[in-house]
Amino acid sequence: MATLEDQLEFTIQEVGTTILGKERAIRLALACLLARGHLLIEDLPGMGKTTLAHALARCLGLQYQRIQFTSDLLPADILGAAVYERQKETFVFHPGPIFAQLILADEINRATPKTQSALLEAMEEGQVTIEGESRELPKPFFVIATQNPAYQIGTFPLPESQLDRFLMRIELGYPDVQAERMLLEGEDRREVLARLAISMAPAQLHEAQAKVAGVHAAPPLLDYVQALLAFSRQSNRFRGGLSPRAGLGLLRAARAWALLHRRGHVLPEDVQTVLPAVVGHRLHPGDDNLEQSSAALVEQLLNAVALPA
Amino acid sequence: MRFWRRQHNSLSSTSLVSAKGGESLLTPIASIWLTLTLALAVAPHANELPIWLTPAFFVIAGWRAFIAIRKQPLPPRWALLTLALLATAGVLVSYRTLFGRDPGVALMTAMAACKLLETRGLRDGVALVFLGYLLVMSNLLYSQEIPMVAYLLGVVTLMLVSQMVIHRQHAGLTALAPLRLAGKMVLAAIPVMLVLFVLFPRIPGPLWGLPKDAYKGRTGLSGEMEPGTISQLIQSGEVAFRVRFTGDMPSSKQLYWRGPVLWSFDGRRWRQREELPSKTPYPLTPEGPVLDYAVLMEPNNRRWLLALDLPASLPPSAGMTRSFQVLREQPVNEVYRYAMRSYLQYRTGQLTASERFLGLQLPPQSNSRARELAEEWRARDPRPAALVGKALSLFREQPFSYTLNPPLLGFHSVDEFLFRTRKGFCEHYASAFVFLMRAAGVPARVITGYQGGERNELGEYLIVRQSDAHAWAEVWLEEQGWTRIDPTAAVSPNRIQQGIYAALADTDTLPFLARRGGDYEWLRRLALNWDALNIQWNEWVLAYGPDRQKEFLSGLGFGAVDWREMTIAMVVTLSGLGAIFIILRWRSRQLPDPVARAWQQFCDRLARRGLARGSHEGPLDFSERVVAQHPELAGPVRDIARLYAALRYGPVISPPAVRRLQRQVRRFHIRHH
Known part of the structure; x- marks a missing residue:
């Protein structure tokens, strides 16, 4: 089976x-x-x-x-x-x-x-x-x-x-x-x-969707997601940070990604993998960062935020 | 720390609140801990306390433990009051005073027992713990040796545990967690302790006035001599002092350790005379090489410092009398280390008029037969050297014997000894010899001190015990000045050449440690090893006084330091320690749990090999990057990363998995290529 x-x-x-x-x-x-x-x-x-x-x-x-x-x-x-x-x-x-x-x-x-x-x-x-x-x-x-x-x-x-x-x-x-x-x-x-x-x-697809919601996101991982959101909002590299909807979406996508990799919990790698797809179209360059492509913006965000210890 | 505070809070809101003031009551287990640690703090006093107090204390402690276990009520107030009054009266009766070291400790012990019986709540418990710390300290008034200090350190650790237990306040707790924490606290206190010990400016003498009786019961030379004084002292195996020589150790027969010089004689007893010490050594004419050494003297509550015949230098805060006796300004009440310089061959200066007078003084109407004998010798040949020879040959040729158990002597002790008993110990010979010399008109005096000592191969130093105590004579000869004559050597040359153990037939009465050979030689060897450890302890811990501190700090290259600089250095070092502590604390807060710590350790180890984890790099990504560069590490690196990821981001943290992670990280090593 x-x-x-x-x-x-x-x-x-x-x-x-x-x-x-x-x-x-x-x-x-x-x-x-x-x-x-x-x-x-x-x-x-x-x-x-x-x-x-x-x-x-x-x-x-x-x-x-x-x-x-x-x-x-x-x-x-x-x-x-x-x-x-x-x-x-x-x-x-x-x-x-x-x-x-x-x-x-x-x-x-x-x-x-x-x-x-x-x-x-x-x-x-x-x-x-x-x-x-x-x-x-x-x-x-x-x-x-x-x-x-x-x-x-x-x-x-x-x-x-x-x-x-x-x-x-x-x-x-x-x-x-x-x-x-x-x-x-x-x-x-x-x-x-x-x-x-x-x-x-x-029905199985529905089951899988339900299962995604049950994938565990540990406090350190939520810390990391929040750190990413916070940085996008505070840094002047971006104009207007990520919305709460973006944060929810990011976590959901990361959960789904973890499920596809047969994992019951989300890893920072999951977040990082889906990050370009999830936030690429939501990030806009700040005034002193105008020349950047959206891929580069995501890269900046990714590199700037450390994993919480 | 966090989790028992929580426990405590949750408890104080529940039913365990006493009627008055809402203070929380001690749990039975906390009461038992308190009782136990207090008993441990009192235990070393057991022998010194009045005979009624020791059993009374332990009975009360046992009773308190019983009350705690059976959850019975504590005795009423009036009973406690009666008990306290009885105890005070008992101490007063036992010592006739409430002041001083022994009554003080006894009173404190008695009050601790009473306090135990009224301890209900947290505040009483805390008060009792602090009384316990005081009791721990009081033990140092009696002994400061290594076993005692180690024991007290253990008791302090257990007291910390009791403190935790009474604050934590819940039943059925295992002692392990608080014990571990207490151990950590003691260990963490050690650097602070060392800094304070090394740098806290020492002042001469004790920091506060210790009660006078704090130094009683120490054996040693008494400054007086009558028949039996030394033969009694010799039965003690206690160490009098230890000596380290800068060069080679002289042979045993040259080691005359000069102590009190005795001038006045009442027919039976020899006494010192009042002599004002001079701040500079009295001059002597050396006739041989100089000898440098350091003496570590055990406390004896006396002012004199032992030095080899004859001393030519003075330690700081000491002076020298005209009799070449070294005196310190205050009694030696702590292990005291001083450097000395002596000449073994010498000539002393002129005889003063008062020395001639005192050196010839004899009690009137005593020991008349000895007096007659001396006058007869003098009539035949008045040269002092001939008279000395006469006396020595008397001892050598007549049937005199050297024994630890001489017959008792009466008032005319010299006569009785010379003409009747003829059995004696060194004090008998020295006393009789000096008497004869004085009677024959040769100025003479008795010197008490120690002779010889035991060489400890381990650590290359000399141990001088009370059993090496000795008395000899000095006569004044025109050519040499004061000349040492040891009449004991005429009777028993072995005593001088090989030590007391070789001179006595009945060695069984000697203390165990003064004996040589035999079945228990290995045990004696062991004791010598232990003694070698003790000399280190004495040199570096107990004798670390003002002089030693200055010496040590200038030896470290700080030059001459005064107390202000020491204080500054102490404050700076302590602040440094504090800063280190705060940084460690901060770092450990950054890494709050063992999983994160193990991972950090693993990452640090890889970082040292040039494989630093990027700050945003997740565990699996990182492990794959490491494996790409070091395929040979694939197994452990992937295992650790996966385990960490599961523990860090997974829903459950199982302790066995945490331990597995820690173990794997511990075992993880990168081989050097």
Whole structure:
């Protein structure tokens, strides 16, 4: 009988067969899912963002919806709308694509802020309100949004407040030489995707999410997390420190990461590993630190805070 | 410290509150601890206390323990009051006074017993502990030797435990944790103690006036001599003094340790005369090499300092009489160390008129037969040297014998000894010889002191015991001045050449330590080793007075230091110790638990090999980095890091795992390449 941890490991292997050489990104994505957070993948087109989302959905047996964001997409296109049905003489709600367990919001920064915020509100609340009526979204509800880097033409970059809604932001990056070669030699990704085995039942995923909350965080570890938060708030290298939500998210992500590594307690290494993904998009350079990339900012934070003795 | 304070707080809020004032009561176990430690503090006094007090104290202590165990009520106030009055009266009857060392200690012991019987609450307990410390100190008035000091240190440690136990106030506690803490406290106090000991400015004499009777009961020369004085002294194996020679030790027969010089004779008893000491040594003409040595004198409550015949230098705060006797300003009441210089061959100066008068004085109408004999010799040949020869040949040729148990002598002791008993000890011979010389018109005097001593190969020094006590004579000869004549040597040459053990047939009456050979030689060897340890203790601890302190500090390269500089040095060193303590404390607060300490130790060890952990580096990351550089260390490094991570960040800390971590860290070594 395979344990939950074994199944999670198997999921990572399975997803890894479609998107080669990106185990770390897959793990982070899975950790994000286990921590009940949402994932933002920021990368150039064609890097496998869609494939990753699709593969995860398949392996975990989740309902999957892909929403291509465009500049003319309206909120109702996502959420759904009440349509008048003549036979019944009533308005009947037609759910939009958001009523699925795993949503891929592709190129979210191409939509207008109004549409973006409709999605983000749904992400935050776990429900949508249409015509004064609240409707529950399915569970689990996991959004993977992708975003082209902001310098591309015709985009509406997500504002800082909206970025905070994503637990993690990751980049996939180019595959390394070996992985690229396998990709070129191998079969069509779509066929591989179609063959993927379902590695976990939704109930097990739910169990895993519950288990994440039970991963032990010892006082010295909480000290460390607090020290990180405090430093981000006090140092003038950053403009505006990390929010309490960021702190909660960091701990949750670290717990999920520890669970993926079959550990019942969180280590500082777990925090440090998820730190770039969790706080990279929430840290903003201070006035005398403007030139720094977000990766460099995270590095500064990491190096500046010592582990409490 | 923290956890029993908590205990105490929780208790004072519960039912264990006495009727008056809300003070918490002592638990039975605390009462038993108090009783036990107090009994241990009193125990060394057992022999010195009045015969009724020692059993009374221990009976009361036992009773108190019984009360504690059976949880019975303490005796009523009126009973205690009666007991206290009875005890005071008892001390008063036993000593006829309440003042002085012995009555003081007895009174304190009696009051401690009474206090035990009224000790109910915390405050009484604390008072009793401090009384206990006072009792511990009082033991030093009787003995300051190594076993006693070690014992008292142990008692102090146990008293600290009682203090903890009474404050902690809960039953069924194991003594182990407080004992460990008390041990640590005593150890931590040692550096402070050493600094205070070395640097606290010493003043000559005791710090406060000790009661007069504090020095009684010490054996030694008395400054008087009558038949039996020395033969009694000789039965004591106690050490009189120890000597370290700068060069080679002279042979035993040259070692005449000069003590009191006796001038006046009443027919039976010889006495000293009042002589004013001079601050400079009296001149003598050396006829041989100089001898330098240091004497470590045991306390004897006398002013005289022993020196080899004849002394030519003076220790500080001492003077010399015209009889070449070295006198200190105050009695030797602590182990006293002084450096001396002597010439074994010498000639003294002129005879003064008063010396001639005193050196010829004899009691009228006593020992008339001896007087007649001397006058007869003188009529035949009046040269002093011939008269000395006559007397010595009398001892040599007549059937005189040397014995520790001579027959008793009456008022005409010299006559009885010379013509009837003819059995005597050195005092008989010295006394008779000087009497004969004086009667024959040769100025003479009796010298008391010690002769010989035992060489301790271990540590190269000489032990002089009371059993080496001796008396000899000096006569004044025109050519040499005062000349030593030892009539005992004429009777028993062995006494002088080999010591008392060789001279007596009946050695069994000698103290064990003065004997040589025999079945228990190994035991005597052991005793000598112990004595070698004692001389170190005496030299460095007990004799560390003002002179020794100055000598020691200037020996360390501080030059001449006065008390102000010592005080400054003491304050500075103590502040330094305090700072070290605070830093250690601070560091240990930084590393509050054994897990963190073990990890820090492990990281420190790797840091010394150039593998410092980054301040933000987690244990597993760090161990992988170490393993990458030192694959041969993979096993232990990974084990330690994993164990630490689990203990530090895991939900439970199991003591066995903590011990395993500590053990692994202890065993962890990086081999040098």
